[in-house]
Each structure stands twice: as C-alpha cells, then as structure tokens.
Amino acid sequence: MAENPSMMRVKVEDLESGMVTADNVIEPGTERVLLLKGTTLDSVMIFNLKERYNVGEVWIKKSFIATNIAAEMKAEINIxxxxxxxxxxxxxxxxRPITELTQEASQQISNVTNELITSLYADDNILLKMHQLQSYDDYTYKHCLRVAMMSxxxxxxxxxxxxxxxDLCEAALLHDIGKRTIDVDIIRKPGRLTDDEFTAIKKHPQNGYLLLRKNGGYSEEVMNAVLMHHEKFDGTGYPLGLKGEQITYLARIITVADVYDALTSNRPYRQPWSVAEAEEFMMGGANTHFDYNIITAFLAAFTPFPVGQKVILSDGRIGEVVSNTTNVLRPVIKVTEKGGSETIDLYNDFRYLTLSIKALDKRNMNLVEAD
Ligand SMILES: [Fe+2]
Structure with a gap:
C-alpha cells in the first residue's frame, strides 16, 4: 500500500484501544479480511490480531493516534x-477575512471532532456544556461549536x-466558516440588512464549500453539508433552492441544530427565545423548513434542562437541575438557600401550577471564554 500522510503502520504490540484501522487487516498467508478499514480497535480485537492470527503490523489513521487516545482517557470535551x-x-x-483553510487547521478540526465524539459516547453531558457556551457575544466559531454539539x-x-x-461533526464545526470570508461589519450589523448586504451574507455557504474544496482534504459529504445548511425542506432555502432529499442528510441535521442555536442565542436586536419557545418553533417547521424525521430525533435527544443546569424559577429563586427523568420540561430542582436546601419536583409538586422555570441561569456561564 502506498505511503499516505494520514496513516501509519503500527506494530501489533503497540496498538491501543480507540485506534482506527486505515486499511483492511488481512490474515497473513491468506486473503481473509479480519477487520475492515475504519474499524475502531478494542482490546479483544488487538488480542486476537496478536495471539490468534499473528498479524505483524496494521495501518492506523494518524489523527486517531494521539488525540483520540488522550480524549478517551479523559472522556470529556475540554471546552x-x-x-x-x-x-x-x-x-x-x-x-481580516480568511482566504484559506490550511492543512494545520483541518487537522485541528479533526482533533476537536475526535474529542467531541469520544465525549458524546462516554455520556459526557454535552448539552449542559452547550448551554454553558452561550454568552452575550456571538462569535461564529462559538456558534459552530454549539451547532456541532447539537448535531x-x-x-x-x-x-x-x-x-x-x-463527517457530521466536521461539517458542523465548519458550517459557517464561509462567514469569515465576508466583511465583518455586515456579519455583525445589528439592524436591518440592505438587499446587497443580505446577498453578500447569503454567499457564505458557497464560500465555505470553496474553502473546503481548496483545502482538498474533505469528502463530498462534508463539503455538501456546508454548502446546503441553509436549504429548507420545502425548497425555499438558499443557495440552490434544493428540496427534500436533494438536500443531503447531514445538511438536514445541521440545519435543525443551526436554527435551534440561532433562536436560543442572544442577538443585538432581540432577547434569546426560551428553550420551550424554540422547541415549539422547531416542531412547527417539520416538513416545511425541516425534515420531519430529523425533528423527531431532535425532540427525542434534546433535554432542555440537563442535569447540572442552573435555572431561574418563577418565584425568583435559583436552582440546579438534579433529575429530569419524569418529564423533561418539569425536572426536579434543588434550591440552596442560606437556611438549607429544598428539592422541588416540578412535575409532582403541589405548587406545579404556580411554580415553573422562567429561564436558564446564564450569569456564571462565561467561565469558558476563549483567551
Ligand atoms: Fe450559516
């Protein structure tokens, strides 16, 4: 097999769980495929390769070697x-608008993707971390990280x-990279956009696609997801006006995450929508703006008040979500005050008609600002 900079041969004794094969693994002396390309190795597979099949070396994807193992160990995304x-x-x-996406940048995106996926499967509380990322400024890169978490x-x-x-995470992390090719004054303009300004903004999906294509390291699947993330299921989106399944599956997922994030984020000209309002809007858009099946998956996966989330109650007190198993919109809240603490089950409590969650408490959430 020809040398390829994205993969390397690793001796069987040096293999570790979490590494991913970059080519089929064949049994020595036969044609038999033991493992397919793209397999994530576990300890049983490694044992068998070594002890049972006497395989000497395996092609491994380089991006998984350092980053994925390290991420596996901490199993938590470092926001x-x-x-x-x-x-x-x-x-x-x-x-300063950007004109290219370097190889180093795409390696960095790959590393963040590894970390995100590893923590997602390790049951790290991604949605809580996503909420923690919401703050009053709204830089494109932060939006992209939140959209990747939701996607x-x-x-x-x-x-x-x-x-x-x-592919989904990489595309989501880069879905708005094209905005960085457009004059920042237009991107950040607080008021109404002129027709020309709107036309300029609407170029960002294509510009993002072109940056990825110029980079050369991205599949059609990833590039198309970036290109199509503003298409709508009923054909009324942009830039191509594609409809239904003409829009790629990954693009349809990113659209749902993107709109949810836009609604619940602060904008210079409006307050963020509450999670309940945003959820209602998303449901109303199934089959018009969004793919019905993806909205169903979004609703199934989405926990508006994840455990650990700080919330403001309608009586003004601050509490923390300790459980949300009975009803995701009416979780169990622990309120700690000077005199002690109170645990309130908002679904079963006798005050359920008078006490509710007014908002997420975001006052202490800017602990994760980038330097
Ligand atoms: Fe966008």
Missing part, C-alpha cells in the same frame, strides 16, 4: 481548549455510524 482551537482556525482577528447529539439519536458522525 476551553476546543474554543481556542476553533478561534485559531476561524482567525482570531475578525476584521452530534441528533446524529447519535439517529444511530449514525461513526464515520458519518465524524
């Missing part, structure tokens, strides 16, 4: 690091295989 990485990729000086959550609910999950 601070991921944000800084994305800030680098998107260019830290917003006033990954939906993808997991749809049981996407790992390879597609990787």
């Amino acid at each position: 601070h690091e991921s944000l800084n990485t994305l800030k680098d990729v998107f260019g830290s000086d917003e006033s 990954a959550t939906i993808g997991k609910s749809l049981d996407l295989p790992r390879k597609r999950m990787r």
Whole structure:
C-alpha cells in the first residue's frame, strides 16, 4: 500500500484501544479480511490480531493516534481548549477575512471532532456544556461549536455510524466558516440588512464549500453539508433552492441544530427565545423548513434542562437541575438557600401550577471564554 500522510503502520504490540484501522487487516498467508478499514480497535480485537492470527503490523489513521487516545482517557470535551482551537482556525482577528483553510487547521478540526465524539459516547453531558457556551457575544466559531454539539447529539439519536458522525461533526464545526470570508461589519450589523448586504451574507455557504474544496482534504459529504445548511425542506432555502432529499442528510441535521442555536442565542436586536419557545418553533417547521424525521430525533435527544443546569424559577429563586427523568420540561430542582436546601419536583409538586422555570441561569456561564 502506498505511503499516505494520514496513516501509519503500527506494530501489533503497540496498538491501543480507540485506534482506527486505515486499511483492511488481512490474515497473513491468506486473503481473509479480519477487520475492515475504519474499524475502531478494542482490546479483544488487538488480542486476537496478536495471539490468534499473528498479524505483524496494521495501518492506523494518524489523527486517531494521539488525540483520540488522550480524549478517551479523559472522556470529556475540554471546552476551553476546543474554543481556542476553533478561534485559531476561524482567525482570531475578525476584521481580516480568511482566504484559506490550511492543512494545520483541518487537522485541528479533526482533533476537536475526535474529542467531541469520544465525549458524546462516554455520556459526557454535552448539552449542559452547550448551554454553558452561550454568552452575550456571538462569535461564529462559538456558534459552530454549539451547532456541532447539537448535531452530534441528533446524529447519535439517529444511530449514525461513526464515520458519518465524524463527517457530521466536521461539517458542523465548519458550517459557517464561509462567514469569515465576508466583511465583518455586515456579519455583525445589528439592524436591518440592505438587499446587497443580505446577498453578500447569503454567499457564505458557497464560500465555505470553496474553502473546503481548496483545502482538498474533505469528502463530498462534508463539503455538501456546508454548502446546503441553509436549504429548507420545502425548497425555499438558499443557495440552490434544493428540496427534500436533494438536500443531503447531514445538511438536514445541521440545519435543525443551526436554527435551534440561532433562536436560543442572544442577538443585538432581540432577547434569546426560551428553550420551550424554540422547541415549539422547531416542531412547527417539520416538513416545511425541516425534515420531519430529523425533528423527531431532535425532540427525542434534546433535554432542555440537563442535569447540572442552573435555572431561574418563577418565584425568583435559583436552582440546579438534579433529575429530569419524569418529564423533561418539569425536572426536579434543588434550591440552596442560606437556611438549607429544598428539592422541588416540578412535575409532582403541589405548587406545579404556580411554580415553573422562567429561564436558564446564564450569569456564571462565561467561565469558558476563549483567551
Ligand atoms: Fe450559516
């Protein structure tokens, strides 16, 4: 097999769980395929390759060697690091549009993807971390990280295989990279856009696609998801006006995550919508704006008040979600005050008609600002 910079041969005794094969593994002396290309190794597979089949070396994807093993060990996405990485990729000086996505940048995106996927399957509380990322400024790279977290959550609910999950996360992380090719004054303009400005903004999916194509390392699947993330299921989106299944599956997932994030984020001209309002809007758009099946998966996967989430109650007190198993919209809240603590089951409590969650408490959430 020809040398390829994205893979390397690893001796069987040096293999570790979590590494991914870059080519089929064949039994020595036969034609028999023991493992297919793209398999994530576990300890049983490694044992068998070594002890049972006497395989000497295996082609392994390089991007999985350091980053994935390290991520597996901590099994938690480091938001601070991921944000800084994305800030680098998107260019830290917003006033200077970017003209390319370097190989180094795509390797960084691949590393964040590995971390995101690993923590997702390790049951790290991704949605809580996604909420923690919402703050008053709204840089494109932060939006992209949140959209990737939500897209990954939906993808997991749809049981996407790992390879597609990787494509989905990479595309979601980069879906708005094209905005960085457009004048920042237009992107950040608080008021109504002129027709010309709107036309310029609407070019960002194509521009993102072109940046990825110029990079050369991305599949059609990833590039098309970036290109099509503003298409609508009924054909009224842009840039191509595609309809239904003409829009790729990954693009349809990213659209759902993207719109949810836009609604629940702060904008200079409006307050963020509450999670309940946003959820209602998303449901109303099934089969017009969105793919019905993906909205169903979104609703199944989405926990508006994840465990650990700080919330403001309608009586003004601050509490923390301790359980949300009975009813996701009416979780169990622990309120800690000077005199002690109270646990309130908002679904079964006698005050259920008078006490509710008013909002997410975001006051202490900017702990994860990128440097
Ligand atoms: Fe966009």
